[in-house]
Amino acid sequence: MTEEFHRIRRLPPYVFAEVNKAKAAARAAGEDIIDLGMGNPDSAPPAHVVQKLVESVGNPRAHGYSVSRGIPGLRKAQANYYERRFNVSLNPETEVIATLGSKEGLANLSAAITSPGDTILVPNPSYPIHQFGFIIAGASVRSIPATPDEDMLRALDRAVRHSVPKPTALIVNFPSNPTAFTASLDFYKELVAFARRENIWILSDLAYAEIYFGDEPPPSILAVPGAKDVAVEFTSMSKTYSMAGWRMGFAVGNPQLIQALTRIKSYLDYGAFTPIQVASVAALNGPQDYVSDIRGMYRERRDVLLRGLKSAGWDVPAPDGSMFAWAPIPPAFAEMGSVAFSKLLLKEAGVAVAPGLGFGEYGEGFVRIGLVENTQRLRQATRAIKTFMSRHGSGATLSDLLGASK
Numbered sequence: 001m002t003e004e005f006h007r008i009r010r011l012p013p014y015v016f017a018e019v020n021k022a023k024a025a026a027r028a029a030g031e032d033i034i035d036l037g038m039g040n041p042d043s044a045p046p047a048h049v050v051q052k053l054v055e056s057v058g059n060p061r062a063h064g065y066s067v068s069r070g071i072p073g074l075r076k077a078q079a080n081y082y083e084r085r086f087n088v089s090l091n092p093e094t095e096v097i098a099t100l101g102s103k104e105g106l107a108n109l110s111a112a113i114t115s116p117g118d119t120i121l122v123p124n125p126s127y128p129i130h131q132f133g134f135i136i137a138g139a140s141v142r143s144i145p146a147t148p149d150e151d152m153l154r155a156l157d158r159a160v161r162h163s164v165p166k167p168t169a170l171i172v173n174f175p176s177n178p179t180a181f182t183a184s185l186d187f188y189k190e191l192v193a194f195a196r197r198e199n200i201w202i203l204s205d206l207a208y209a210e211i212y213f214g215d216e217p218p219p220s221i222l223a224v225p226g227a228k229d230v231a232v233e234f235t236s237m238s239k240t241y242s243m244a245g246w247r248m249g250f251a252v253g254n255p256q257l258i259q260a261l262t263r264i265k266s267y268l269d270y271g272a273f274t275p276i277q278v279a280s281v282a283a284l285n286g287p288q289d290y291v292s293d294i295r296g297m298y299r300e301r302r303d304v305l306l307r308g309l310k311s312a313g314w315d316v317p318a319p320d321g322s323m324f325a326w327a328p329i330p331p332a333f334a335e336m337g338s339v340a341f342s343k344l345l346l347k348e349a350g351v352a353v354a355p356g357l358g359f360g361e362y363g364e365g366f367v368r369i370g371l372v373e374n375t376q377r378l379r380q381a382t383r384a385i386k387t388f389m390s391r392h393g394s395g396a397t398l399s400d401l402l403g404a405s406k
Contacts, residue, residue: 010135015358019342023352034381036370037342037352039177039323041242043297045283046290049241052282056275066271069262070098070250074277077284078235078250085209086220094255095228097262100272102207102234102249105261107133108268109203109232109251112260114139119163121156121170121200125178125356125363130171130205142167143360148174148183153190160198170195173205175218175321178359178368182212182320185219192221195230201257202231207249210240210291212321213299222253232257239323240291241283248272248280298323301371301378308382312389316369325369327353332392338367349388351381 019037026033044050056062069075075092082088090096099105106129114120116138122131124143131141142163144155159167172191174183195202204221212218221231232253238244251261271277302318305325309316316327328334333341338355345367346352354370356363373381 007136007138011132015339015355018339019346019352019355022343022346026346026350031350033346033350033352034373034377034384035352036372036381037354037368038372039239039370040372041239041244041323042372042374043242043294045241045243045246046286048286049243049279049283053275053279056278059275062274062278064274066274066277068265068269068271070096070271071274071277071281073281074098074284077281078252081284082220082222082252085217086223088220088222090222090252091255095258096250096252097258097265098271098277099234099249099251099261099265100269101238101247102205102236102251103129104247105234105249105251106130106203106205107136108264109257109261110134110139111137112264113169113201113257117165118169119159119165119167121159121167123152123171123173123176124361125359125366126171126173127177127205128359130173131360134169143362146176146179146181146362148172148181148187153194156191156194160200166198167200169201169203171203171205172221173207175208175212175319177205177208177322178324178354178356178363178366179326180319180322180324182214182218185223188219188221188224188227192224192227192230196226200230201254202227204231204233206233207236208239208322209235211295211298211323213295213302213318214320218321228253228255230254232261237280237283240294242294243280243283246272246276246280248276298371301373301375304375304378305369305371305382308379309385312382312386314385314389323371325371326356327367327369329365329367330389332389334365338364342367345385345388348391349381349384351384 075096078096079090079092082090110133114137118139120134120139120141121144122141123146145151221227234251236249314330316325329341338357342353342355354368356366
């Protein structure tokens with residue numbers, strides 16, 4: 001009985017494990033680690049939302065089983081959000097379901113719609129659940145470019161012509177985790193036309209809908225006429241309202257996909273704790289000043305981080321959205337790879353980042369840096385990185401760097 005289970009065998013070793021292990025050891029030794037590796041919001045949720053949670057917890061009737069697909073008021077609140085934010089009309093009875101965060105919804109919908117051997121199209125690099133939800137369900141994943149442009153569209157065309165069996169679903173995620181790429185409504189129109197023509201489902205992850213830094217907010221793919229024929233979209237309370245640990249998200253869109261997710265969830269869970277759902281209604285229906293304030297906070301952090309890195313000699317493109325910077329490894333360290341570089345940065349600068357390899361093979365050569373510490377800590381991090389980079393300079397050999405990272 002020593003053979004590994006089939007589905008577990010299909011999962012590669014967890015790339016982040018080495019960095020996480022080193023991070024835990026450093027903290028256990030009393031070191032001050034600035035953790036920019038995980039997208040874990042550090043702000044408190046809106047005060048009125050916490051107050052509603054406390055109030056709801058005090059109701060003795062709130063502690064029983066809840067509703068797997070979400071209480072009616074929550075589904076209506078999400079439909080209202082889509083109406084005012086995207087000008088998209090949704091039927092809360094047939095086109096909205098609450099999920100235990102967007103990650104659970106993506107994983108369970110993958111299981112609901114996948115047959116063993118199906119081909120799924122997934123950007124590379126991408127958030128791990130985008131591919132591994134389908135891999136766990138028995139599908140094969142074909143990687144496509146992560147950029148929302150002609151490269152992705154050409155790759156989709158090739159995939160349809162050359163994949164056996166023909167692809168059944170496509171994942172998109174803009175603003176993207178980890179790359180921070182954003183997509184236009186015109187690009188979504190191209191995707192919807194492709195999916196309708198080829199009879200392919202689209203699963204859109206819009207978890208970072210409200211974390212953007214340009215003048216135009218990110219669109220929903222469902223704003224494209226006819227998109228609900230082929231698409232479902234996932235959103236989350238995690239980043240918008242700093243409610244990551246509450247595990248509250250949604251899937252909306254195509255009724256057939258929503259029904260499939262509803263049915264499979266009915267066997268697996270009884271929904272989120274009712275007071276969390278009630279408090280989420282307060283977040284969606286209440287004042288939205290908090291959302292713009294959080295957006296401004298992340299913008300300030302982005303600017304502080306990038307200025308500090310530039311001063312250190314590390315040029316990083318400015319993200320247009322999400323709570324991450326997707327940073328090419330500095331040239332002097334590029335040959336060592338993202339995992340070894342992340343370990344070295346942790347060891348010598350006390351700064352934890354996420355190695356790009358963890359998001360797919362085409363993430364190699366990058367690290368993801370989270371905007372999850374206040375500006376004082378970000379300045380401290382960039383000063384430490386500047387010292388770290390000066391220490392090694394341009395004359396360090398690959399063997400020197402790899403030796404230092406151990």
